[in-house]
Amino acid sequence: MAARLTMNDIKVDAPELxxxxxxxxxxxxxxxxxxxxxxxxxxxxxxRLRLLADQLHCKTITGLTERVLHEPQLLPNVLEGLTVPTSEMFRDPAVFRTLREKVFPLLASYPLINIWQAGCAHGQEVYSLAILLEEAGLYDRSQIFATDLSDRALQRASEGIYSVKDAQQWSRNYQAAGGTHSLADYCSAGYKLIKLNQRLRRHVTFALHNLAIDGVFCEAHLILCRNVLIYFSDPLQDRALALFRDSLVRGGFLCLGLRENLNPSHAAQDFSPFIESARIYRLPTQAEGAHA
Structure with a gap:
């Protein structure tokens, strides 16, 4: 007689579960x-899922899955929890100073400048970029496309309202990034909040875009995607880098986060280091490509 299999005989260890x-x-x-x-x-x-499950009072990820299936109103919370939209103005000031001093003078040769800020989160870096472009005299011929996969994050970015508790640190970042005025010139404060001047939004388009599935939508001279790729697997990093490559004009620039590097993928081979310490890379010009 064949032995009967019981649930006690089926063992699944914790990592597999x-x-x-x-x-x-x-x-x-x-x-x-x-x-x-x-x-x-x-x-x-x-x-992130464990943290999100705890925040939504789910005992397990399976419990979170059930709620995602049956409570569509939770989707904004889920996307925001999974994408971790956290940043600050002029984050890593040396990078913004390098953009101002080394990249902007080269972008100045274009009559119109398209910039794509991918994974813009709540928009702090978008407004940082707009301020430095304004001070460099380039903003009126620039267009910034700020994208994220979270509609809620984009809404907050569009509002440009942040806690005043961050203002002092952001002001120090601004000065370290080579700011020529005062950060207070670009915002107003009240009720423990600061609001960025709406004139900084005049050349910003906020839009939904998912690096995992969406394609090219603009021809860019500069792409910033900082501290996003570190959360991607190698194949998804390669997809994103190929998307950036296909979106850039020849001679265009790609700026990544300081904890990120171009992985040894096919798409990464198309970029050359420009300022490695700031994680700024360049797509060779046609002449440079032909020479290579």
């Missing part, structure tokens, strides 16, 4: 809402 829960959540989110997180770095995604 975590992997199953993670896969089921990713499938549910994609099939129910159309957002694909299958190529996000598993360790980072798992960490």
């Amino acid at each position: 975590d992997s199953i829960e993670l896969d089921l959540f990713v499938q549910a989110l994609q099939k129910r809402h159309g957002y694909d997180f299958s190529e996000y770095a598993p360790a980072s995604l798992k960490r």
